[in-house]
Amino acid sequence: MKKNVFLFLFIAITMVGNAQTKTVTSDNQVWLGYLNQTRITDKWGIWADFHLRTKEDFFDNFSQSIARVGATYYLNDEAKLTAGYAYITNYPAEGHKNISQPEHRPWQQIQWHNKYPNVRLMQWFRLEEKFRRKILNDDELADGYNFNFKLRYNFFAQFPLSKKRFQPNTLSFVVNNEVHVNFGKKIVYNYFDQNRFFLGFAYHVNKHDNLQFGYMNLFQQLPAGNKYKSNNVARVFYFHNLDLRKNKTK
Structure with missing residues (x-):
């Protein structure tokens, strides 16, 4: 009898969950990054x-700005550990229409590279601790912060489109996917946070x-659990790599 009751409750809860209307909204954005x-x-x-990042219609308003810094320890030329801090500004949006919401985000990361004649690969795992300021209403911030963890996995592949292979003034084809997962006491419905899938090109300014x-398609599950975003993003990033060592091994 008890088994039948539990089975009935399980089926009822599942049916209620599936009955929730899932809504998907879409915006067109521009993401710029340095x-x-x-x-x-050596170490x-x-x-x-x-x-x-813009908010909608490609150039209408801003949605977010990020400033992130860190210190990197090189395990070797292919693998490195980084820890740092990011400050995020979430510009006025639903729930805080007249104010910006600040966010503090310590982060830790392991990153590694693989280089082959016809492909370059990069991967990282990043752990973030998100402290997002609480909201009182559309016009006011509340005291304190909401906290949760976020784990990110990023996979990047680059394929040369020239016989010169990644040399200056050449193009390569880029495929990039990054998955974000939330966890912590405040996370109830959106353990899966978002997926960022990017297709594009890289113009090699110099060797580095x-x-x-x-x-880029940004597919995101919002905290309510039954609301999603599928944004179309024009992404432009500049990757600047410097080596200040006096005696370089490479």
Whole structure:
């Protein structure tokens, strides 16, 4: 009898969950980014990246800006550990229409590269601790912060489109996918946060720097659980890599 009751409750809960209307909204955005990695010694370097994102109709209002810095420890030339801090501004939106919402985000990351004649690969795992300021109403921030963790996995592949293979003034084809997962006490309905899938090109300015541009689809599950975003994004990032070592091994 107890088994039948539990089975009935399980079926009822499942039917209620499936009965919820799932809504998907879509916006057209532009994401601009500058990303710098500077190697100072064989073992140490610094990380800095800055982003500005529009809200809708490609050029209408801003949605978010990010300033992120970190210190990098090189395990070797292919693998490195980074820890740092990011400050995020979430510009006026639903729930805080007349004010911007600040966010503090410490982060830790392991990143590694694989280079082959016809492909370059990069992957990272990043852990973030998100402290987002509480909202009182459309016009006021409340005291305190909401907190949760976010885990990100990023896969990047680059294929040369020239026989010169990644040399200056050549193009390569880029495929990039990044998955975000939330966890923590405040996360109830959206453990899956978002997926960013990018297709585009990289123009190699020199042997180390490149300008990437193309299309990204941002698919995101919102905290309510039954609301999603599927945004079309024109993404333009400049990757700036410096090596300040006096005696370079490469």
